[in-house]
Amino acid sequence: MAQVEETHLPKEKIENPRVRMWKMMFGRLFQNKLAVFGGVVTFGLIFTAIFAAWLAPHDPTEQNYSAVLQGPSLEYWFGTDNLGRDLFSRVIYGAQVSLQAGLISVGIALAIGVPIGLISGYYRGFLDEYIIMRLTDAMLSIPALVLALALAAVLGAGLTNAMIAIGLVLTPNFIRLIRGEVLAHREKEYVEAGKASGISDFKLIIKHILPNTMAPIMVQATLAIAAAIIVEASLSYLGLGTQPPDPSWGSMLANGQGYLDSAPWIALFPGFFIFLTVISINLFGDGIRDMLDPKMK
Amino acid sequence: MDVKQPNKILLEVNGLKKYFSTGGGMLKKKQQVKAVDDMTFTVKEGETLGIVGESGCGKSTMGRTLLRLQHPTAGEVIYNGQDIAKLKNKDLRKLRKDIQIIFQDPFGSLNPRMTVGAMLSEIVRTHDIVSKKEEKKYLEELLLEVGLTPAAYWKYPHEFSGGQRQRVSIARALAVQPKLIICDEAVSALDVSVQAQVLNLLQHLKKKHGLTYIFISHDLSVVKHISDRVGVMYLGKLVELSDKHDLYERPAHPYTQALFSAIPDITEEKQERIVLKGDVPSPLHIPSGCRFHTRCPLATDKCVEEAPVFEQVRDGHYAACHYAE
Amino acid sequence: MGEKMDAQLKVEDLHVGFKQKKSSVNILNGVSFQVYKGETLCIVGESGCGKSLTSLSIMGLLPKQGEVQGGKIEFEGENLVQKNMKQMSRLRGNDLSMIFQEPMTSLNPVHTVGKQVAEVVRTHRQVGKKEAYSRALEMFELVGIPSPAERLHNYPHELSGGMRQRVMIAMALACNPKLLIADEPTTALDVTIQAQILELLNDIKAERQMSIMMITHDLGVVSEVADRVLVMYAGEVIECANNRQLFNNPQHPYTQGLIASIPKLKEEKDELPIIEGSVPSPEKMPKGCRFSTRCPFAKQECLTDSPPLQEAEEHTVRCWMHTDRWEEMTPWKGVDEDGREATEQDLIRS
Numbered sequence: 003m004a005q006v007e008e009t010h011l012p013k014e015k016i017e018n019p020r021v022r023m024w025k026m027m028f029g030r031l032f033q034n035k036l037a038v039f040g041g042v043v044t045f046g047l048i049f050t051a052i053f054a055a056w057l058a059p060h061d062p063t064e065q066n067y068s069a070v071l072q073g074p075s076l077e078y079w080f081g082t083d084n085l086g087r088d089l090f091s092r093v094i095y096g097a098q099v100s101l102q103a104g105l106i107s108v109g110i111a112l113a114i115g116v117p118i119g120l121i122s123g124y125y126r127g128f129l130d131e132y133i134i135m136r137l138t139d140a141m142l143s144i145p146a147l148v149l150a151l152a153l154a155a156v157l158g159a160g161l162t163n164a165m166i167a168i169g170l171v172l173t174p175n176f177i178r179l180i181r182g183e184v185l186a187h188r189e190k191e192y193v194e195a196g197k198a199s200g201i202s203d204f205k206l207i208i209k210h211i212l213p214n215t216m217a218p219i220m221v222q223a224t225l226a227i228a229a230a231i232i233v234e235a236s237l238s239y240l241g242l243g244t245q246p247p248d249p250s251w252g253s254m255l256a257n258g259q260g261y262l263d264s265a266p267w268i269a270l271f272p273g274f275f276i277f278l279t280v281i282s283i284n285l286f287g288d289g290i291r292d293m294l295d296p297k298m299k
Numbered sequence: 300m301d302v303k304q305p306n307k308i309l310l311e312v313n314g315l316k317k318y319f320s321t322g323g324g325m326l327k328k329k330q331q332v333k334a335v336d337d338m339t340f341t342v343k344e345g346e347t348l349g350i351v352g353e354s355g356c357g358k359s360t361m362g363r364t365l366l367r368l369q370h371p372t373a374g375e376v377i378y379n380g381q382d383i384a385k386l387k388n389k390d391l392r393k394l395r396k397d398i399q400i401i402f403q404d405p406f407g408s409l410n411p412r413m414t415v416g417a418m419l420s421e422i423v424r425t426h427d428i429v430s431k432k433e434e435k436k437y438l439e440e441l442l443l444e445v446g447l448t449p450a451a452y453w454k455y456p457h458e459f460s461g462g463q464r465q466r467v468s469i470a471r472a473l474a475v476q477p478k479l480i481i482c483d484e485a486v487s488a489l490d491v492s493v494q495a496q497v498l499n500l501l502q503h504l505k506k507k508h509g510l511t512y513i514f515i516s517h518d519l520s521v522v523k524h525i526s527d528r529v530g531v532m533y534l535g536k537l538v539e540l541s542d543k544h545d546l547y548e549r550p551a552h553p554y555t556q557a558l559f560s561a562i563p564d565i566t567e568e569k570q571e572r573i574v575l576k577g578d579v580p581s582p583l584h585i586p587s588g589c590r591f592h593t594r595c596p597l598a599t600d601k602c603v604e605e606a607p608v609f610e611q612v613r614d615g616h617y618a619a620c621h622y623a624e
Numbered sequence: 625m626g627e628k629m630d631a632q633l634k635v636e637d638l639h640v641g642f643k644q645k646k647s648s649v650n651i652l653n654g655v656s657f658q659v660y661k662g663e664t665l666c667i668v669g670e671s672g673c674g675k676s677l678t679s680l681s682i683m684g685l686l687p688k689q690g691e692v693q694g695g696k697i698e699f700e701g702e703n704l705v706q707k708n709m710k711q712m713s714r715l716r717g718n719d720l721s722m723i724f725q726e727p728m729t730s731l732n733p734v735h736t737v738g739k740q741v742a743e744v745v746r747t748h749r750q751v752g753k754k755e756a757y758s759r760a761l762e763m764f765e766l767v768g769i770p771s772p773a774e775r776l777h778n779y780p781h782e783l784s785g786g787m788r789q790r791v792m793i794a795m796a797l798a799c800n801p802k803l804l805i806a807d808e809p810t811t812a813l814d815v816t817i818q819a820q821i822l823e824l825l826n827d828i829k830a831e832r833q834m835s836i837m838m839i840t841h842d843l844g845v846v847s848e849v850a851d852r853v854l855v856m857y858a859g860e861v862i863e864c865a866n867n868r869q870l871f872n873n874p875q876h877p878y879t880q881g882l883i884a885s886i887p888k889l890k891e892e893k894d895e896l897p898i899i900e901g902s903v904p905s906p907e908k909m910p911k912g913c914r915f916s917t918r919c920p921f922a923k924q925e926c927l928t929d930s931p932p933l934q935e936a937e938e939h940t941v942r943c944w945m946h947t948d949r950w951e952e953m954t955p956w957k958g959v960d961e962d963g964r965e966a967t968e969q970d971l972i973r974s
């Protein structure tokens with residue numbers, strides 16, 4: 003055995019590890035064409051929302067009674083609605099509302115759900131079993147829209163309150179999901195080994211358990227963004243979300259339903275953008291998830 | 300326990316119990332699993348104490364209860380004059396610098412999202428083992444010591460083979476310069492040829508750093524190879540404990556005898572063996588009296604009624620059987 | 625030995641691999657062996673060396689991407705490789721039976737064990753339900769299940785691991801197979817239960833004149849039950865001999881290393897002799913002798929030329945050392961030009 007040992011020593015180059023890590027991560031992201039597509043579209047939409055004032059050719063609330071229910075044309079790219087408002091501009095401004103509704107309400111749900119889920123799952127105990135679980139059970143037993151309606155009604159109409167309401171409605175899903183993941187991981191030997199090495203509970207939760215629960219959280223979050231956009235639309239339709247005449251994709255979609263035969267474009271364009279947003283956020287989320295997983299090649 | 304041994308006692312375990320409650324719903328009554336049921340033994344500085352027993356007999360639970368990864372139901376675990384079972388969380392973390400554990404599963408026991416370097420440096424920093432400047436050098440030397448190259452520092456667990464991962468686990472245990480390492484089936488998941496490599500490494504490290512091991516395994520040959528003393532467990536209890544030579548040459552307990560005769564050994568052709576009847580009883584329904592009586596070839600009426608005491612049968616050789624000689 | 629006995633199963637130059645996206649990777653590289661009537665052949669080797677793949681090929685149960693890339697599997701004079709699914713399923717459980725490592729996953733959790741055994745009987749024999757059940761009962765008695773009549777009505781999860789393995793054996797034996805393939809039948813069991821199962825298999829074999837092909841990584845079990853032993857390494861047969869011959873006089877450096885490296889109850893050693901490194905992965909297989917990356921005796925040509933399987937009546941071995949060429953070969957120079965590929969073991973400094 004001895005005679006071969008020395009030649010077995012690796013001729014491995016040691017690359018700067020951080021560079022190697024980032025290279026690997028972005029390598030994984032860019033390999034995934036769909037994720038790149040999703041990312042580009044998502045950022046495009048965010049860009050559109052931020053610079054709506056510069057991008058929109060018309061004032062989105064300006065009514066032009068000489069041009070009601072017009073089909074797409076050079077002047078009105080996406081046509082006009084029943085009040086003669088330019089749909090293209092409304093879609094652009096609507097991106098502000100809808101993306102906010104999606105991102106902020108999911109942000110709220112994550113901000114509340116992740117810590118509660120982590121603590122509840124890690125420490126278990128009375129609070130977890132009898133209070134948090136029962137509470138989430140109760141919330142989940144009511145249909146999401148009904149609950150959002152009730153909360154929004156209590157908080158009062160308006161976009162901000164609608165987002166808070168939607169965020170609260172989405173929270174129990176996250177609590178349960180994360181709690182379940184934590185329960186599965188806290189029994190894993192690597193967590194026990196960390197505990198046995200004297201690492202504090204806080205670090206174990208944040209540095210060891212949380213990154214390993216990222217994948218399902220990511221998936222759930224992208225789905226929730228889609229749900230939030232749609233719930234906001236429903237709330238707006240019922241007069242509890244965005245207040246007219248401000249445009250949101252949801253309220254435009256709702257408005258368009260009445261004209262599906264005569265002016266289908268009114269519903270078509272906002273509907274398409276909701277679909278596009280949901281799909282691209284989903285694809286991008288998948289890409290990020292894979293990017294964060296060192297096991298993916 | 301033994302007065303004649305000059306070695307200092309490092310760990311003293313008295314009447315350790317760990318019960319789990321299971322089941323228990325609306326209509327069902329909760330049941331108790333007595334995973335560890337009244338164990339008493341000591342570990343001397345610098346020795347390797349082997350613990351053998353069949354699956355489910357409570358070996359791992361015992362190991363984890365010693366470290367208080369699980370709260371003991373009763374009993375004391377005395378280390379350095381302190382009862383680990385009663386330590387406050389802060390002191391417990393300090394203690395975990397001195398006692399470490401290596402697990403069986405080389406896949407599950409490393410965080411898949413952390414490089415080896417990040418994992419080791421986190422532990423070293425937690426316990427202030429070396430200054431930040433010297434850390435890198437310290438860890439690279441550590442990796443060399445367990446038979447990995449320094450390049451391992453930048454790798455993720457999935458980039459290693461099973462044997463290498465187990466070396467990483469050993470490095471993690473060693474990083475805090477512990478006194479006692481509990482090896483829970485540390486080589487059981489490895490292939491034979493790799494198992495020998497890791498066993499040699501463990502032996503070598505023990506000599507070099509003056510470590511003490513509690514070596515838990517179901518493999519009697521491995522335990523015999525690495526241990527100085529060996530304890531045999533059955534259904535949550537120690538049934539025999541002795542110096543390994545005395546144990547393997549003159550086992551006093553009928554269970555130990557059957558266990559030894561059941562291991563197929565390659566040095567001999569087909570051998571006469573005591574084949575035990577029946578299965579290991581469930582720890583939910585522990586038999587009365589001597590808990591081995593349902594399978595013991597020597598059982599009498601007395602065994603059904605009266606539990607034998609764990610007592611010295613010879614010098615430094617303990618067994619729990621009415622008829623042990 | 626060979627002349628007296630007829631071969632029940634003859635595997636010849638078997639190549640098995642997996643289809644991948646573009647290419648395909650070869651795992652079994654020319655495996656050949658025979659199982660004689662009434663004998664127990666044990667196949668040993670480290671995990672991943674292709675033991676299970678060999679048995680699955682014989683049973684025609686390769687996973688989806690798996691493919692037999694060449695060779696013959698002759699059972700009772702018929703080539704199994706050429707049989708279609710239907711013909712194979714008629715053989716399986718009938719003349720050819722298999723027991724797996726994990727008895728729980730191979731039993732259906734929603735049916736009673738009695739029903740499952742009876743079902744096997746009815747698949748292959750034209751018998752009624754009642755008759756099938758009485759056959760199942762008979763088998764349960766044979767494999768030593770206590771109170772067999774009641775046990776027939778138990779579900780798998782109500783039985784212990786050892787009992788479940790007995791049920792699997794009962795099922796495998798229900799139609800009087802001529803060859804029983806057992807893949808790690810005792811690995812999931814405790815030593816005292818393992819002893820019971822090994823004894824049972826031995827008794828049954830003697831009683832029924834059946835051939836057993838048993839796969840295991842435990843050399844102790846091998847020495848206990850085998851008539852002949854086949855050692856595999858990285859998808860190749862490297863040594864084959866009868867039981868005592870192999871343990872007392874191993875010829876291949878790998879077998880020697882393997883036997884030396886297990887701790888033995890009756891010996892005392894400070895340090896175990898070891899085989900350096902680990903098994904090469906299928907993508908990084910050395911060109912010449914597959915063991916050359918770890919072999920302490922390797923010569924220069926071992927890295928580039930694959931040694932032939934030296935066939936002899938009693939003892940077959942695949943190593944240049946046992947050929948006439950060995951004397952002329954160049955001693956290991958200590959450097960590799962291109963022969964010695966970098967393997968996983970590069971991470972290990974020994």
Ligand SMILES: Nc1ncnc2c1ncn2[C@@H]1O[C@H](COP(=O)(O)OP(=O)(O)OP(=O)(O)O)[C@@H](O)[C@H]1O
Pocket residue numbers: 642651669670671672673674675676677678687689841906
């Ligand atoms: N579905 C698959 N796709 C690709 N490779 C596979 C697949 N299944 C098995 N292999 C490879 O085939 C080789 C042999 O596998 P096999 O399961 O036969 O090994 P074994 O000797 O039975 O090991 P063990 O003792 O761990 O069960 C291994 O290298 C394995 O990685």
Ligand SMILES: Nc1ncnc2c1ncn2[C@@H]1O[C@H](COP(=O)(O)OP(=O)(O)O)[C@@H](O)[C@H]1O
Pocket residue numbers: 319320321332333334352353354355356357358359360361582
């Ligand atoms: N968290 C738990 N809850 C309930 N029972 C448990 C738990 N952990 C272990 N047990 C039970 O305790 C017994 C001993 O387990 P363990 O120590 O893991 O056995 P070993 O390591 O010897 O295989 C087993 O019967 C097991 O099912």
Ligand code: SF4
Pocket residue numbers: 552553554589590591592593595596597598599602607619620621622623
């Ligand atoms: S006390 Fe009785 S039953 Fe228990 S081991 Fe001794 S002889 Fe057997």
Ligand code: SF4
Pocket residue numbers: 876877878913914915916919920921922923926931942943944945
């Ligand atoms: S052929 Fe060469 S490398 Fe292979 S086992 Fe024989 S001596 Fe070793």
Ligand SMILES: [Mg+2]
Pocket residue numbers: 358359484
């Ligand atoms: Mg265990």
Ligand SMILES: [Mg+2]
Pocket residue numbers: 675676808
């Ligand atoms: Mg296998």
